[in-house]
Amino acid sequence: MSAPGGAPSPAPRSGSIGPQGGMPMPPQQPMAPNPPVGGGTPGPAAPSNPAMSQQNLNQIVIDYLAKKGYTRTEAMLRMESANQEIDGRPLPQLGEDARPKYRQGFDLLKIWVEDNLDLYKPELRRVLWPLFVHSFLNMISSMWPQDAKPFFEANKNLFLPEHTEDIRALEPISLPEHAQDNVIAKLYRANKYRLILSNPAFSNLMQFLENKSKDGGSVMSAILSSYCTIITKERAADDRFSFAAMLGRAGDAHTFPLEDEGIPGHHPGSAYTGDNPAMTGTLPRLKLGKLPMEPEMETDVRGELAEEDQKHPPAPGQNTLVQEFDQMIKKEEDEDAPTRAEIPYPPSTARDVAMEVQKVKENRDRFRIEGRTGGVGPAVSVCMFTFHNTYDGINCIDFSDDNMLVAAGMQESYIRVWSLDGKKIKPTHEGIDDTPPANSHRLIGHSGPVYAVAFAPSATRTEGALAPTNVRWLLSSSADKTIRLWSLDLWQCTVVYKGHDQPVWDLSWGPFGHYFVSGGHDKTARLWVTDRVRQQRIFAGHDQDVDVVCFHPNSAYVFTGSSDHTVRMWAVTTGNAVRMFTGHTGNITAMACSRNGKILASADDHGSIFLWDLAPGRLLKRMRGHGKGGIWSLSWSVESTVLVSGGADGTVRVWDIAGPAQEPVSTQGRVVGEGGAGTKIDAGNTSAAQTSASVGPGAGKKKGKDVVVTPDQISAFPTKKSPVYKVKFTTMNLIIAGGAYLP
Structure with a gap:
């Protein structure tokens, strides 16, 4: 083959792919060896004019690429040469x-x-x-x-x-x-x-x-x-x-x-x-509105709510459930939202309808928190559940949405699930579970410490023991590199998800179940669907471990927090990063997206909470008050006006999102707030004694260095010696928290 320009094209090495048709070309005949000098081995002949041959070679390749129309390849070759x-x-x-x-x-x-x-x-x-x-x-x-x-x-x-x-x-x-x-x-x-x-x-x-x-x-x-x-x-x-x-x-x-x-x-x-x-336009535009309901499901929900209104008429001055539902939908229609076509979900079931009905009831009847009133913070209360005799073996805690169960992942590779009220856990279906009723169950299957547990979305238990909205599934992740899905009807593992090749630090359910996201030591986060054993997306880009993950409330985005001190926001539909937030000076230990989908809260092990405005991609403010050791959990009120946090310093703190942006005040040996009563849960055996845990204001005293508290803090609830592993705002705006007593 002659190349443009008349110079013979160099023959490729043996077995290489030729430029035409993709067939291997025969190796070129070897040239006559040079005569050996001083007894040396023969070597290949040197080209007569190295400068000219290199120049010609470059020109031949460039001409060939131009002739074939490979303009981008030609340009890259020009750049490199x-x-x-x-x-x-x-x-x-x-x-x-x-x-x-x-x-x-x-x-x-x-x-x-x-x-x-x-x-x-x-x-x-x-x-x-x-x-x-x-x-x-x-x-x-x-x-x-x-x-x-x-x-x-x-x-x-x-x-x-x-x-x-x-x-x-x-x-x-x-x-x-x-x-x-x-x-x-x-x-x-x-x-x-x-x-x-x-x-x-x-x-x-x-x-x-x-x-x-x-x-x-x-x-x-x-x-x-x-x-x-x-x-x-x-x-x-x-x-x-x-x-x-x-x-x-x-x-x-x-x-x-x-x-x-x-x-x-x-x-x-x-x-x-x-x-x-x-x-405007320097950032990809986000769709932060709520995922719309299917038309058929909306009709079914409206019908169920109308029946409820007939059976239980509203109190004077109170909305009917249908009116409350219409207001909720109208508020959501004003915002740009993803479509059902972009994020596929399976067809709705009777359980989905029952859960939406329950959400409307809770939204109408909840304790309302509207932020500061006349400079005074809202009078929120915290119910603290303390685990005793754990010997520092608990790694993680989660509460179910129906407020019936609490799960703890253990250093010894198992999970234990308790009833929150201390009573025996009733079987969900007759004849499925042969074991005698008890107030806790042990789930065995992982072969390494359990680092995260998460109950599937559910709704508050309604009248009757077999309500259709109760929690049915639990996810767990472990040092053994796997994620497991546990049936709470059978109390057994039903699926093992494998994909991460290092320990899996955290996981989070999507807001409607079906999807979940995980993050691990392999520097990636992964998106999963419960009915598929392989991941659907891999979110790669962090330089260090992905330590915490969470979903946006419309399930179109996931957030990842990493040991590289950055937070990234990823689009579920494309797998691309759409935001990156820098500013943390420590490892990111907790994240939560507001329920209105507009603000992300992220916390680190230096005791700072950052609030990020998602649409413009900017920092709203930084809040401080926790001691060193890490803020391990964050949760938002229903109205997205108040944030609650808990961490290693043994306090639960309540924060005003729209609070004053003033200079922080320094408090020495003073923690604002009052104690609360809770339940002691004994992790050493299966009994959970119903005793009151008094928490005194002196328990939160700091010694030595001043603790900086920003004016956004509404109140702080100190425990005696219990680091707070989990805090959660229920859909009725009650705060529940869990921790282990460490004497």
């Missing part, structure tokens, strides 16, 4: 010869972009940001801080206000060690920055960098090749690159990325809090 001398040797990157190249190349490109056609300016300006970041980091890693600092100062204003947070994070770096420890620097080094360019703009850029290769163009090409993924689009295929759209943006000086550009999950504009209308 631009970092070579004509004979194939790499250009010098270190030493005095390369020192001015980063600054020189960047300055040349900056001037060229501003002198370019107005049609291409907006998209070419966006190329400057990753080049700026990596030029700076390369200079730092090459130990040229005297060049890096002036370069950074001279150019940082080009990228304000769109990249304010990233610039602020990168500015203190002056040594290679700083870059290795800096979260944002590591983020840019570990992930390729996505750029989307129209074909003409991309071709012009590559030609310019090739022409200026000796003046720093090759260094810019090398950065694009190593740290960027460039996606080219035809003008006709993407409305954003139409002539009308480009001309409309021609005078725009901003460089903010398109919504699908940048590092996946990390959007430099996400922390921007100004009023610049040009900043």
Whole structure:
């Protein structure tokens, strides 16, 4: 085969795939060996003109790719070969010869972009940001801080206000060690920055960098090749690159990325809090409204509620259940929401209808919490369940939604489930469970410590022992790398889910059951469907363990908190990261999304709670009051106005979401709040004694260092010596909490 240009094409090695038809080509006949010198072994003949042959070879391949229409492959080859001398040797990157190249190349490109056609300016300006970041980091890693600092100062204003947070994070770096420890620097080094360019703009850029290769163009090409993924689009295929759209943006000086550009999950504009209308669109738009009900199910629920209204008419001044249902639906219709087609669920059953009916009843009859009234916090109360004789063997606790059961995952690889009222657990169906009734059951199957337990969604138990809305299933995850689904009718394991190849730290049910998400030591989170043994999605992107996971209330998104100190939000439908939140200085130990779907609360082992506004992707505020050791559980009130937390310092704390954003006050040896009564549960045997646990205000005293408490804290409930593993707002707005007594 002759290549364009007349030079014979080099034959591939034996067994390689030929360019035509995919068939292997025969190996080339070996050349005559050189005569041995001084008794040495024969070697292959050297090409007569190495410089010419390398140049020809590059040209042959480029011409061939152009002829076949492989424009993107050709462009990538040009970028990578631009970092070579004509004979194939790499250009010098270190030493005095390369020192001015980063600054020189960047300055040349900056001037060229501003002198370019107005049609291409907006998209070419966006190329400057990753080049700026990596030029700076390369200079730092090459130990040229005297060049890096002036370069950074001279150019940082080009990228304000769109990249304010990233610039602020990168500015203190002056040594290679700083870059290795800096979260944002590591983020840019570990992930390729996505750029989307129209074909003409991309071709012009590559030609310019090739022409200026000796003046720093090759260094810019090398950065694009190593740290960027460039996606080219035809003008006709993407409305954003139409002539009308480009001309409309021609005078725009901003460089903010398109919504699908940048590092996946990390959007430099996400922390921007100004009023610049040009900043809209820097983040993917979220659908935070509630998942709509199926029309048939809505009809069934309405019919059931009408029957309930006839049997039990509302009290004077109280809504009928049908009126309450209509108000709930009307409130949800105003928001952008995912559709049932996007998130497939199995057809609704009679149990689903009964649960929705119960939710409407609870919503109408709940204790209402509207935040601070006249500066005084709401008078919420906490019911604390304390486990005794556990010998520090409990790893995790969960309460069922029907307020009937509590489960604890043990260090000794088993799970124990108790009745909350201490009475014997009645069988759900006659003849299924042959064991005599007891107030607890032990579930054995895992071969390692159990790190998470989670009851499937259910509704508060209604009249009669066999109510259809009671909890039926329990999930657990373990150091043995598996997740198990347990039937609470049979008290046996029914499914083992395998996929993680390291211990599984946390799991969470979707709001309607059916789906659940898990996170583990393998740095991934995984989405599962209960009736499939293999995961449906793998959410990969964290640099360290995924320690905590939770669902958005509409089940369209999941949240992951990691030991890399970041929180990410992922779309269930695509598996892509749509938000990333940075700001935690410790490992993230708890997360909860508000019931209205608008705010995420995340907590860390340094005692801070962060509130994130999901739609604009920004930090609302940071709340402090807990001691060191970690906040292990968070839960939201029904109205999403109050947050409750519990943790290692042995306190349950209540927080006002819309509270005053003032300077924190320092309290020494003082915890505001009062004690409460609860139930002691003895984990050493199966009996749960109904005794009152008095909790005195002196129990929460801190010694030594002051405890900083922000004004958002409404009240604090100290225990004696019980770290709080779990807190939960019920659907009636009662707080229940659980912990183990550690003398």
